[in-house]
Amino acid sequence: MDIQFRIANFFVTVRYRIYGPPNSYRFNAMHVVNADIEEIFRKVADLLDIQNANPFRIRAYRNAAVTIGRMSGNVADMVARQEDLTELPGIGADLSKKILEIVETGRLRYLDTLEKNAGASFSELMDIPGLGPRKVRALYDALGTRNIDELEAAAREGEISSVPGFGEKTEQNILKEISRLRERSRRLTWHAARQAAAPLVDYMRGYDEIRQVEIAGSFRRCRATVGDLDLLVSCRRGADAISHFTGYDDVSDILSSGTTRSSVVLRSGLQVDLRVIPQVSWGAALLYFTGSKQHNISVRKRAISRGLKINEYGVFRDHERIAGRSEKEVYASLGLPFIPPEIREDRGEIDAAEQQKLPSLVRLEDIRGDLHMHTTATDGHNSIREMAEAEKKRGYDHIAITEHSRHVRIAHGLDTEELERHIEEIDSVNEEVEGITVLKGVEVDILEDGSLDLPDTVLQQLDIVICAVHYQFNLSEKEQTRRIIRAMEHPLTQILAHPTGRLLSQRDPYEVDMEQIMNVARQTGCVLELNAAPERLDLNEIHCRMAKEHGVRVSIDSDAHAISDLEYMAYGINQARRGWLEPADVINTRPLGEMLKLLK
């Protein structure tokens, strides 16, 4: 999907529809989301890289992309409020002007120029994992492959394996990744979906005639990625709701529009299906459209076995509606308590409900600390003190500052001496700030052989040692597993960060035997992290549940690089709930003293 095309297309539609011809158009800053700017900057960096541009310039765009991607406030809102963008870290006058251009026009002419100069869709090719700027260039030089279709054709013909530096394995990988890419690019992260969903829900709620508004589907179940939004409303006259809906500013395409349902595509490419629901059916419809499909099927089986019929209009005995207004009522009519949307995946929740054994899922209010974050000492944007003050406001009683170790050069990882200075700074913040304890931590790199990137003498001075894999993702499953296990068995490591390394819509998890990791975690007392960054959510829900079953404890951490990222904790909670985790399974639901006792 070409982001610039999507954005520009939207602007053309809206310009003409609302504002008349382009000249009279004044931008409406609402519509460009941070992810759009991030993606454009990332593409600029990649294209500059292919063209062997100045590394400093390339780095500037990459850093800007990261900065903007990690912000939870909207850059477009800052523009609307005429705030100074150069206040953002790494954004100078030139980048600030480019951001303005993107927010105002939905495009960056500079990117167009770079693409045009290249004469090929290099940016599209670089979306394929394993293909960086150099390899894309090499393939282009050898085979003339200019886009994904041409690359796929070349791979099928076996031409890629004949290019020096590319073997048959790479060729097969490219084919595999192309099909994964096509699958992935259809889904957004939950975070990105929320950025589109929240203003839409507000807009619908703002319409007097509408009584209830809810987003159902995978979004309500808090899946890590969302295919489309399923919006339900109740309204006296369906047609009013539909015309209000299709009149929403962010709509780029109306796919269908009737009297009780309509589908549109938002400017971000996200499809929204709206259904107008009669109030007597609200609960039945909410349950049906929340899904999952498999959960619905099991619910229907249960209804049938009790001589009932269930559909999106209600639960019926013969022709009499016996339930439908609320989900609670619908479940009750089937002899079940309310089942939280996050676990409606047909993974045993109906049996558990039947036996009154549903888990008491962990909630955001249960969290007392956050054990993984970065500050200005490495690649973060706020100081130790600022992070501590912000977390104190959240009511936490402890946090851990966990900078990168030296191996992660891109993130300015600390060496031994720098870390020791950093420890002193944390000590002094602890003296100044009351009501919250700042633990001294590190996110130490697991080197290729499974050893750690800092000497034991340094690690011993810390309260929390988190270990993590940040490179060499493509080892075999056996090697990767052995590498990680060695790090977990190190007497000083306490937490394994983002255990599978996945980056949603960018990188698949590395190959690792999670069953073995779980066993070693139990034996050693190593805690597994549920990294709550929206593009990670790693452990995933299946692994959370596995951890619980293995008696392995989980730590839900924001991995914040700025104060605004601290809210990622909520995304981690969503995922933990999907994995059936209860407060007792999560170490940072405990006050500091108890939490420390759970660390090895």
Ligand code: DGT
């Ligand atoms: P997504 O959009 O791919 O992230 O996933 P969902 O779960 O939102 O799926 P979607 O949008 O296709 O449909 C929304 C809900 O509607 C789904 O979770 C369950 C319900 N649903 C859709 N199609 C069927 C069906 O054929 N049978 C049943 N029982 N339920 C369905």
Ligand code: CA
């Ligand atoms: Ca959906």
Ligand code: CA
């Ligand atoms: Ca749908």
